[in-house]
Amino acid sequence: MNILFNDLTWQNNLIKNEIAESITTFLSESVYIGGECVEEFENAFAEYIGVKNCIGTGNCTDALELILEAGGIGEGDEVIVPAYSWISSASSVIRTGAKPVFVDVHTDYYTLDPSIMEAQITPNTKALIVVHFYGLPAEMKEIGIIAEKYGIRIIEDCAQSVGAAYNKRKTGSIGWAGAFSFYPTKNLGALGDGGCVTTNDNKLADKIRILANHGQNGKNKHKIIGRNSRLDALQSKILITKLKYLDDWNIRRVRAAARYCMQLTGNLVKLPVTPKYTRHVYHLFVIQIENHYQVQGFLEQRGIQTFMHYPLPLTELEPFEHLNLRSCDFPMAKNMANRILSLPIYPGISDLQIDYVSETLKEAIAFYG
Numbered sequence: 001m002n003i004l005f006n007d008l009t010w011q012n013n014l015i016k017n018e019i020a021e022s023i024t025t026f027l028s029e030s031v032y033i034g035g036e037c038v039e040e041f042e043n044a045f046a047e048y049i050g051v052k053n054c055i056g057t058g059n060c061t062d063a064l065e066l067i068l069e070a071g072g073i074g075e076g077d078e079v080i081v082p083a084y085s086w087i088s089s090a091s092s093v094i095r096t097g098a099k100p101v102f103v104d105v106h107t108d109y110y111t112l113d114p115s116i117m118e119a120q121i122t123p124n125t126k127a128l129i130v131v132h133f134y135g136l137p138a139e140m141k142e143i144g145i146i147a148e149k150y151g152i153r154i155i156e157d158c159a160q161s162v163g164a165a166y167n168k169r170k171t172g173s174i175g176w177a178g179a180f181s182f183y184p185t186k187n188l189g190a191l192g193d194g195g196c197v198t199t200n201d202n203k204l205a206d207k208i209r210i211l212a213n214h215g216q217n218g219k220n221k222h223k224i225i226g227r228n229s230r231l232d233a234l235q236s237k238i239l240i241t242k243l244k245y246l247d248d249w250n251i252r253r254v255r256a257a258a259r260y261c262m263q264l265t266g267n268l269v270k271l272p273v274t275p276k277y278t279r280h281v282y283h284l285f286v287i288q289i290e291n292h293y294q295v296q297g298f299l300e301q302r303g304i305q306t307f308m309h310y311p312l313p314l315t316e317l318e319p320f321e322h323l324n325l326r327s328c329d330f331p332m333a334k335n336m337a338n339r340i341l342s343l344p345i346y347p348g349i350s351d352l353q354i355d356y357v358s359e360t361l362k363e364a365i366a367f368y369g
């Protein structure tokens with residue numbers, strides 16, 4: 001049996017007709033950049049997340065940079081980021097001229113560990129970027145208490161967490177601003193790159209709109225030096241269509257994760273842990289095991305595609321070398337990098353496929369464990 005990590009043809013087949021219809025309408029309207037459908041998506045997404053503003057951007061990396069820049073964060077400032085994430089969570093900080101200050105992640109949740117965060121706060125700390133990693137919301141209550149104590153802004157990196165919730169509040173509505181990715185493989189994916197910022201701060205939203213559109217406040221009214229980072233009209237149309245399905249697709253991911261957990265409990269696998277007050281959306285189903293490279297090879301030979309998110313902690317990536325970071329200061333991130341494996345998950349994965357992956361994994365563990 002061949003099992004893809006994320007078989008996008010499943011959702012494409014399901015909504016093929018609707019997508020074709022929206023592309024036909026798009027062609028007849030011939031509005032490519034901006035326009036009503038971008039606004040329609042922004043309004044629908046703001047309502048879905050539960051915020052006043054949504055601003056479409058070219059991708060999530062730009063969204064993070066725009067939040068930082070619009071928030072006046074730059075040279076001389078420090079921003080707390082998790083030691084383990086996708087590079088954008090920290091590269092966005094460097095690109096503004098500020099310094100990322102890495103904090104290790106929680107043993108079970110893999111998100112920013114609030115119990116060690118406070119010690120890293122200095123008078124220069126202006127913000128912190130929490131990443132709701134793999135689809136699980138970070139510990140927002142404890143993080144919020146610390147942020148408030150020191151007057152620090154919370155920026156949520158929601159690239160992997162669309163639809164996830166902490167105490168019934170959706171990620172992207174809890175902190176000062178949220179950054180989302182609509183990269184095709186994300187839980188809500190476009191047919192290309194896309195992203196957005198969500199926020200209840202109207203002033204921040206206005207500034208980001210201007211910054212992301214060549215610094216213009218209306219056509220040819222250039223007010224500041226900006227950039228070009230917009231959500232395409234075509235992608236907005238696709239996202240409007242897919243947003244209707246998001247909750248159902250997330251429920252299917254949760255069910256798939258529950259089946260994996262049932263099949264793998266007690267088999268030398270560290271499984272994801274989900275606190276009761278959170279809604280995990282399982283963008284990724286990540287386990288920890290010994291000999292993960294060998295196990296990955298074994299699964300590949302049996303037709304099962306897996307990945308590692310990610311092979312190295314951020315603190316060991318070349319672009320951060322100049323910060324002279326020591327791996328021993330980030331033991332959890334290091335431990336994860338040595339043990340993680342992301343198993344196939346997507347809304348259309350069948351019980352049969354999950355059972356095959358689980359059984360093959362048990363065989364691999366018996367062989368290499």
Ligand SMILES: Cc1ncc(COP(=O)(O)O)c(C=O)c1O
Binds near residue numbers: 085086131157160182
């Ligand atoms: C946690 C996290 N942040 C940011 C990004 C960047 O998203 P984009 O590719 O839309 O720039 C990703 C992409 O995978 C991500 O996983």
